[in-house]
Amino acid sequence: xxxxxxxxxxxxxxxxxxxxxxxxxxxxxxxxxxxxxxxxxxxxxxxxxxxxxxxxxxxxxxxxxxxxxxxxxxxxxx
Numbered sequence: 001x002x003x004x005x006x007x008x009x010x011x012x013x014x015x016x017x018x019x020x021x022x023x024x025x026x027x028x029x030x031x032x033x034x035x036x037x038x039x040x041x042x043x044x045x046x047x048x049x050x051x052x053x054x055x056x057x058x059x060x061x062x063x064x065x066x067x068x069x070x071x072x073x074x075x076x077x078x
Contacts, residue, residue: 006039014040018047025051 014031018024028051031044 004037006037010037010040014043 017027020027028044028047031040032048034041036044
């Protein structure tokens with residue numbers, strides 16, 4: 001594992017790669033599990049945590065919204 005600081009150029013490369021749809025999920029896992037600088041590894045682990053947390057929140061609120069919409073009376077136009 002590298003001990004030196006992460007340069008601005010390295011951070012810019014990481015952020016540019018993370019903007020590519022679908023590739024970013026694979027890259028996050030590679031950065032979290034690979035032999036990279038500790039700062040980059042911790043950043044990737046934090047991103048994984050936020051993604052999982054966001055998916056759980058979306059699932060919860062989607063279920064709550066569905067339950068709420070089920071109780072709203074439906075009006076039919078005649």
